[in-house]
Amino acid sequence: MSQHMTVYIAGKPYTFDPDDVWKEGGEAYIYKYGSDALLRYYRRPDDIRFAGTTPEDRQRQHFVELRLEELQRKLPVFPKNLPERVVTDRELVWNSIDQRSRPRIVGSIVPLIPDAVTLHELASAKFRRENTIGDVAVIDILKDLYATVCGVHKADAVIGDFNTENVLVQPSLLRAPLVDAHAMQFGSYLCATYTARYVDPLVARWAASKVPGEPGSVEMIGRHSPLTDWYAYHLMFWEMWYAPLYGGVYRPKTGATMVEFEERPFHSPRLSVLHPDVAYPKRGFQDYHTAPPEILEHYRNLVTKDLRAPFPEKFLDNLRVAYGGTYLATHTPVPAVPVGISIIRSGPASSTLMFETTGTILDAAYHGGRLRFLCSKDGRFYREGARTKGDLDIGKGSFNPKVAYIIQGDSTILAKEGGKATLIAPGAAPLQLDAERYRQGKPVVATNENFYYWAGQGKVRRKPKPDPQLAMFVTPQPVEICEALQEQTRIWVGPKFGFAFSATANFAKAFVFDAEKAGNLPVDLEPLSGNIVAIRCYFSDDRLWLFTTKKVNGSNVNKCTLIDSNGKRLAASKTVADGDDSWLGSIDGKCAALLPAPGGKIEALLSVTADGVVLVQQSGVKLSGSSAFEGTATLVNADDNLFYSPDGLYAWNSNSIRLIKTS
DSSP states (O other): OOOOEEEEETTEEEEEOTTOOSEEOSSEEEEEETTTEEEEEEOOTTOGGGOOOSHHHHHHHHHHHHHHHHHHHHGGGOOSOSOTTBOOOSEEEESOOOGGGOOOEEEEEEEOOTTOEEHHHHTOHHHHHHTTOOHHHHHHHHHHHHHHHHHHHHTTEEOOSOOTTSBEEBTTTTBOOBOOGGGOEETTBOOOOOOTTTSOTTSEEEEOOSSTTSOOEEEEOSOOOHHHHHHHHHHHHHHTTSSOTTOSEEOOOTTOOOOOGGGGGGSSSOOOTTSTTEEOOSSSSOOGGGSOHHHHHHHHHHHHSOOOOOOOHHHHHHHHHHHTTOSSOOOOOOOOOOTTTOEEEETTEEEEEEEEOSSEEEEEEEETTEEEEEEEETTEEEEOOSSTTTOEEEEEOOOOTTEEEEEETTEEEEEETTSOEEEEOTTSOOEEEOOOBGGGSSBOEEEOSSEEEEEETTEEEEEEOOOTTTTTTOOOOOEEEEEOOTTSEEEEEOSSEEEEEEEOSSOEEEEEEESSSSOEEEOOSGGGOSOEEEEEEEEOSSEEEEEEEEEETTEEEEEEEEEETTSOEEEEEEEEOTTOOSTTSOSSSEEEEEEEETTEEEEEEEEEETTEEEEEEEETTEEEEOOOOTTOTTTOOTTOEEEEETTEEEEEOSSEEEEEEEO
């Protein structure tokens, strides 16, 4: 248990628990402050993230120290005439009010932006489909952001470190608030930070590493300006419709020098997706050739001639009128067809349609020797029933992105963000679980075929799946598995073991635990260090394929670490995810499998890729993917989820479940 901390806000003391983190940023820890505000507490040079004694560690610590010193002078004179969409400090947070001790600014109070996502999330076509955000709405949000950029420049300020993580989006209000305003540039205060993916290559350069085999880095050689803000806006606009401008896979002609991914914007010529030697991603993005000619020509001038200018507002106006919401085709449900009859053959592979709906499939699993699924349609939830259309009605409701839908045998768990987790079992009244919420978000719940697990009151607990025949005679008591940090622990569970990760401002821990027995074993934290933005876990009986997405200089770096049931790291591989079509280019669309092989079985990962289903295996300390199974390219989609069963490989998305087999 950490020691509480007291700070001063508007001259009054305020005490909080530093471990009660709501979210983490690169420069600060974020805490809830009342119902409508947040407390940003700046990271110090001795923060756990900057721990280390290498020259690079010391350089980061020194930079943090310089930044904090500048904030002491900068924040009290911050501009007051910025546009209303710029989220500025309500109050400054001080470490003392005793003038004899020279009070220092240690944070700030900022408004809480309700129902917001990042612009990075909005760029996902899948996210927009699931949340029914049409293309006209996206254009209106971009117009709102356009007006904010103009307003910032009119106030003689520069955004500087302008990227898709510091632009929040309120889709229902068509607004795009701008956060992290403290880093803005004005007067004599320059913006010293930048995001490599969005920094203008005219004010930065690529510095090759002096250490053989180590990656290079981006260095600023100029200063931010209104034109560098517009350059970043150009990239954000493009990403709302197409693959990142510097995404794709660079395949140089014979004899050409290979260029590191992050070096491509700084290379001469610029190696964007418009370059003939860059292969455009095959999945998940619209073909940029469909762009209106005037927009395409404008971007060619941006990357090939280095022309800089404010983004043409007419592009936004023309798109809104010309496309009327169909610029990027939104998802249209497929009419239902007879189940188990529609079989598609593609060479040695086949796909059998097991279920299809004009509603939304929320979860699917293979439990108890058969296919299970949950879907919503016409304002009600349904489970698979006696008939193939899914006729087991479990109550009113429709898809809500703030709810986690989890199948556990015949039972269903609904875990609502900011609310409770409810277990719905046949023949029993709904049961509320005492699961705590992870950082005040969704309740922490996980399941496998035999048990359901939750974190609450500092413990990870489990209970067996409900048995209607025994319910009237005995009520199983929860079994404690291991300890957990309150409201700071996430759990995932496979058939035989589970994985948990806890992190606070000053502490981090990862461990594996047996699915049935008490106790846990530590896991090396290296795969979970840095700015982790997403985690996925895929289990076999004694292997965990741990996937993480980490923000590194504005790019998404995906890493897969293979861990055994004792917590030992066996192998790992990573890639810069933007535009990568390989099995590691996405952390979704996978499943672990124990596959039959001559002389026994092999541990493997099956993954959806642009070329079909790929088999991934351990190769020494690395992980490698084989060529795709023949014929599967046309049988799986970019947004498919997978799970393996004795029947074969199931692939499912929001509208259909298919069984894929290969001969």
